[in-house]
Amino acid sequence: MSTTTTVDVVGTARDRVDGRLKVMGAATYPIDVNLPGLAHAALVQSTIISGRIRDIAVDDAERAPGVVAVITHLNTPPLAIGPPTEIGPQPLPPFQSDAVLHYGQHVAMVVAETREQANSAAALVEVTYERDTPVLSFDDERATEVTHPWTPDHDRGDVSSALAEAEVRINQIYTTAENTNNPIGLFATVAVWDGDALTVHDTTQNPHGARDALAAAFGVDPAGVRILVPFVGGAFGAGLRVWPHVPLAALAARITKRPVKVVLTRAQMFTAVGHRPNTIQLLSVGASRDGLLAAIDHVSRSSIGMEGELINLVTNGSLTAYACPNVSTRARQIRQSIPIPGWMRAPGEAEGSFALESAIDELSYALNIDPIELRIKNHAHVHPDNALPWSSNALLDCYRLGAERFGWSARTPEPRSMRKMDQLVGYGMGRGALGAYQPPCKAIATIRRDGTAFVRSGGTDMGPGTYTVMSMLAADCLGVPIERVRFGLGDSAMPKAPQEGGSGFTGALGNAVHATCVSVVRAFVNLVSDDAMSPLKGCRLEGITVRNGGIQITDDPARFETYADILTRHGLDEMTIEGESAPPGETSSATMIVQEGRFIPYTPPSTGTLAHAGAFAAHFVEVNVDPDLRTIRVARVVSAVDGGRILNPKTARSQIIGGIAMGIGMALLEETVSDRTGRLVTTSLAEYVVAVNADVRDVDVLFVGEPDAMTPLGTKGIGELAITGMAAAIANAVYHATGTRFRSLPISIEKVLGLQPGH
Amino acid sequence: MKEFTFERFTQTTDAASAAAARSGAMYLAGGTTLVDLMKIDVLTPDIVIDVGPLGLSRIDVSDDAISVGAGVTNSQLAWHPVVRDRFPVLSEAILSGATTQIRNMATVAGNILQRTRCPYFRDVHASCNRRQPGSGCDALNGFNRGHAVLGVSEHCIATHPSDMCVAMIVLDADIHTMRPDGATRLIPFRNFHVAPGDTPHIEVALEHGELITHIVIPHLPAARRSHYLKVRDRASYEFALASAAVVLDLDGDTIRAARLGLGGIATTPWRATEAEQSLKGRKASDATFREAAETALAGAVAREHNHFKIELAKRAIVRAFATAREAKV
Numbered sequence A: 001m002s003t004t005t006t007v008d009v010v011g012t013a014r015d016r017v018d019g020r021l022k023v024m025g026a027a028t029y030p031i032d033v034n035l036p037g038l039a040h041a042a043l044v045q046s047t048i049i050s051g052r053i054r055d056i057a058v059d060d061a062e063r064a065p066g067v068v069a070v071i072t073h074l075n076t077p078p079l080a081i082g083p084p085t086e087i088g089p090q091p092l093p094p095f096q097s098d099a100v101l102h103y104g105q106h107v108a109m110v111v112a113e114t115r116e117q118a119n120s121a122a123a124l125v126e127v128t129y130e131r132d133t134p135v136l137s138f139d140d141e142r143a144t145e146v147t148h149p150w151t152p153d154h155d156r157g158d159v160s161s162a163l164a165e166a167e168v169r170i171n172q173i174y175t176t177a178e179n180t181n182n183p184i185g186l187f188a189t190v191a192v193w194d195g196d197a198l199t200v201h202d203t204t205q206n207p208h209g210a211r212d213a214l215a216a217a218f219g220v221d222p223a224g225v226r227i228l229v230p231f232v233g234g235a236f237g238a239g240l241r242v243w244p245h246v247p248l249a250a251l252a253a254r255i256t257k258r259p260v261k262v263v264l265t266r267a268q269m270f271t272a273v274g275h276r277p278n279t280i281q282l283l284s285v286g287a288s289r290d291g292l293l294a295a296i297d298h299v300s301r302s303s304i305g306m307e308g309e310l311i312n313l314v315t316n317g318s319l320t321a322y323a324c325p326n327v328s329t330r331a332r333q334i335r336q337s338i339p340i341p342g343w344m345r346a347p348g349e350a351e352g353s354f355a356l357e358s359a360i361d362e363l364s365y366a367l368n369i370d371p372i373e374l375r376i377k378n379h380a381h382v383h384p385d386n387a388l389p390w391s392s393n394a395l396l397d398c399y400r401l402g403a404e405r406f407g408w409s410a411r412t413p414e415p416r417s418m419r420k421m422d423q424l425v426g427y428g429m430g431r432g433a434l435g436a437y438q439p440p441c442k443a444i445a446t447i448r449r450d451g452t453a454f455v456r457s458g459g460t461d462m463g464p465g466t467y468t469v470m471s472m473l474a475a476d477c478l479g480v481p482i483e484r485v486r487f488g489l490g491d492s493a494m495p496k497a498p499q500e501g502g503s504g505f506t507g508a509l510g511n512a513v514h515a516t517c518v519s520v521v522r523a524f525v526n527l528v529s530d531d532a533m534s535p536l537k538g539c540r541l542e543g544i545t546v547r548n549g550g551i552q553i554t555d556d557p558a559r560f561e562t563y564a565d566i567l568t569r570h571g572l573d574e575m576t577i578e579g580e581s582a583p584p585g586e587t588s589s590a591t592m593i594v595q596e597g598r599f600i601p602y603t604p605p606s607t608g609t610l611a612h613a614g615a616f617a618a619h620f621v622e623v624n625v626d627p628d629l630r631t632i633r634v635a636r637v638v639s640a641v642d643g644g645r646i647l648n649p650k651t652a653r654s655q656i657i658g659g660i661a662m663g664i665g666m667a668l669l670e671e672t673v674s675d676r677t678g679r680l681v682t683t684s685l686a687e688y689v690v691a692v693n694a695d696v697r698d699v700d701v702l703f704v705g706e707p708d709a710m711t712p713l714g715t716k717g718i719g720e721l722a723i724t725g726m727a728a729a730i731a732n733a734v735y736h737a738t739g740t741r742f743r744s745l746p747i748s749i750e751k752v753l754g755l756q757p758g759h
Numbered sequence B: 001m002k003e004f005t006f007e008r009f010t011q012t013t014d015a016a017s018a019a020a021a022r023s024g025a026m027y028l029a030g031g032t033t034l035v036d037l038m039k040i041d042v043l044t045p046d047i048v049i050d051v052g053p054l055g056l057s058r059i060d061v062s063d064d065a066i067s068v069g070a071g072v073t074n075s076q077l078a079w080h081p082v083v084r085d086r087f088p089v090l091s092e093a094i095l096s097g098a099t100t101q102i103r104n105m106a107t108v109a110g111n112i113l114q115r116t117r118c119p120y121f122r123d124v125h126a127s128c129n130r131r132q133p134g135s136g137c138d139a140l141n142g143f144n145r146g147h148a149v150l151g152v153s154e155h156c157i158a159t160h161p162s163d164m165c166v167a168m169i170v171l172d173a174d175i176h177t178m179r180p181d182g183a184t185r186l187i188p189f190r191n192f193h194v195a196p197g198d199t200p201h202i203e204v205a206l207e208h209g210e211l212i213t214h215i216v217i218p219h220l221p222a223a224r225r226s227h228y229l230k231v232r233d234r235a236s237y238e239f240a241l242a243s244a245a246v247v248l249d250l251d252g253d254t255i256r257a258a259r260l261g262l263g264g265i266a267t268t269p270w271r272a273t274e275a276e277q278s279l280k281g282r283k284a285s286d287a288t289f290r291e292a293a294e295t296a297l298a299g300a301v302a303r304e305h306n307h308f309k310i311e312l313a314k315r316a317i318v319r320a321f322a323t324a325r326e327a328k329v
């Protein structure tokens, strides 16, 4: 008796399946879509910050060469707001009144034969405004606080007495700047109607969300609305909501009875697709002399626009970060006359972790305890709220192995004590974490008579490598060589998928693909179980191995048959099965774990026995600070990551590096600036400074930990993880290098010189 | 972008007379400034005349000078072996600017004539005396972190963004032009850019249609000991917050002569002549350099957000001179 082993592709470092297409310019992004009869739209944006449109003169624009239509609030029908998605409400629809609530609000749309004609006619639209005084500061007495159903107020224990009694206290204000996502792909929408059916090519991370929003806006059946986005072009969260230009493109197409395309300009990307709002955070930490945390009190105020709602849970991370008996968190939102914010990579968590991880660092100096030691001392071995053991938690390994890889032991604790040539050297670290999240997701899998597999779901790949890891997963689960697997994404006609956001999509889709592929194999097993012609007759899922495009009896390699042969014999063209993921901690009967081609029954943990852990990271940073010029350069980063089961170390590593790069930007460079009048002034990538390659030097990523027990797949979300705790790790390193604590991001050169305005 | 017609000539005189004949004509070289500003309606030429076919792309080296065609790319000039050898400050200045891709497109004349990055200049809805004479200046009380502290006026505080020009002014380059009537003239670099005063819209000493043909950089043996230091937020691909171009002529540790140019902090490529004079005959110490830096920035006027640039520029000056002093030549 011999057995055959197959080797999983999952877990190996593989190039992107779509890499070649992208490098050759053959991947079609929404901006590339061209249709016969296409008209082009350009947006006119408000140049005031707050007030009303008194008059819009469109005659010159209408008469300009090539112009097909000019749309304003005066000729726009009522558009309904779409239903809330998995992650909250959509922005309000555009052109519904004469109110101007922020700089850069769309006030008119010009449709013309060419993009150039639309742009030049847009410049002819003459808007007369009535100005109001905008609300531009949290201290403005007209600034109102938003209350909403996601009130992120949490209390554990008694924070005020614990703080009062604490032997050591840190009590500081931390601020983070407004940041803008800036994916390299400009957001584009191409809309075309056929009766009441609407097809839209759109830069979105949520095709089903966009479908539902557009159906609601125009009062048509969602079944007739189709969103296509095979390639996104990056988004970092900007594609999670249906922004005003999307219904406007559909409206223009309806009015002109032609396909209409709108592409935002880079400047418009700063005002029209959301951003990370700024925060002011008050953080108090109390501890005993020997370094045990007694209390954390975290209060955040962040900005939100004058209308609409947005979930922004800045302080939630502080609740479960450490084994601290007394914790209170408050996250408030203050209405300001700013462009409508949205989500940007680890929204809330990136900002909140800056405050918390800075304060913990400050505490380590106050106590004279090594920052890693302090964190290990206060490690939450169980979930701090319900005392349940974690479903997986390798944070301690992140600390230890990351520190080792980094060479933390060479650090001398005294600030300004380390130098390299003429540069001040600082070592800093920070803890990163992102809570577990896995929304429901469906997928569909087909095996065709030619032996190829086509697996698909209506989510997106905005760049992390979803096509690649899902192809790998499907290949393993079906035993079909990866070259013969095609994965489909970016089409709302495919099974319903959640947004690609909240670091929940690999888990959501991966578990759906896994479950669906198991069902496909099960269907083949059922087909041959009493098929006398099949060498597999009588087989059961537990006794087979899938490999080489077919099924083998595990103990008898001679008993093998390809899917193609089975389909042919049964006169079938294909086998297609739809499936869905089970919620974490639950399992459907279909769920097995597929390993090396075998099917192993998966038993989820008994309900209520484990706390579903998210992903963890420990970041270690070396900065070099020029003692005279005060420039800061991040010389080295080591990030140790507990990401559960890593499907593809190469794409996973890229995700972490991307988060680190964005963390460097957040810590040192990025700030979306409005001047005192409320006008946005950093509206290009020359003025809004993100980290470039020269700023992201020696970066090392280390994966630790085990597959998570809560789902068959065992993954954790790592798309946003790396930016959490990253800005603090850098700020902590800057403190170690310079002896000056920077609590306000970005740590720009004037701050390091001590010469920022107001000082 | 406004519609325009596109013209090409092979003779400089034809190009110049075609440009001079129509007020809405502009030359196009690499297009990295012009097309960028056309796309945001800041520049709206009716006629765009391509200088590419004019063949102004030679670099001629003689014992006493190097002559650089107007159409030589920034990359070609920066990597030219004679420039690397004789004028490190020029090579370093060019290579500190923009990116490889942009430097491969950008030309020497285009670089000299590039426009300010002031966000209010670049926003047609803002008030800007430079873009629209008499409309006011939103930068004065606006976001002025990137703005100038030297050569400013009550009408304009826009920074001249070029790196290359700071090295050119320090090297006493001459700009050679051809007027529409075919006559040529020579404009010393330091007379070329004009401080805003109360006419910010007049930026350079060129007449309409006047074509830059080449730049001549006289040989300067001391320039072997020269350096360009650029300070900015990120490590690459950003305009200067402050920069210093220095040439140091040493006799042991005594300064025989020194030259100092400043970038990122002035409305024109800036030559700090008084500071240069003050260094003559002094010991080449950091303290001496700091004194010169104080002199160079004595007339600086800061606004709300750019105050730090004064101190930053002083430190950049000291560091640039100190680096030049230590250079092995």
Ligand SMILES: Cc1cc2nc3c(=O)[nH]c(=O)nc-3n(C[C@H](O)[C@H](O)[C@H](O)COP(=O)(O)OP(=O)(O)OC[C@H]3O[C@@H](n4cnc5c(N)ncnc54)[C@H](O)[C@@H]3O)c2cc1C
Binding pocket: A686, B026, B027, B028, B029, B030, B031, B032, B033, B034, B035, B036, B051, B070, B071, B074, B096, B097, B098, B099, B102, B105, B106, B107, B108, B109, B110, B111, B112, B113, B114, B161, B162, B163, B164, B210, B211, B212, B213, B237, B238, B239, B240
């Ligand atoms: C993103 C970005 C970053 C940059 N960063 C930097 C930086 O860090 N440092 C820096 O110094 N620069 C920087 N630049 C500016 C860059 O150096 C200039 O855009 C470039 O040098 C212009 O050269 P060009 O040949 O493309 O000029 P063009 O855009 O073709 O022309 C510029 C101007 O010169 C005129 N012109 C061109 N040739 C002639 C001629 N022969 N005679 C008369 N007039 C002429 C044109 O009419 C036009 O007004 C940056 C530019 C960009 C877009």
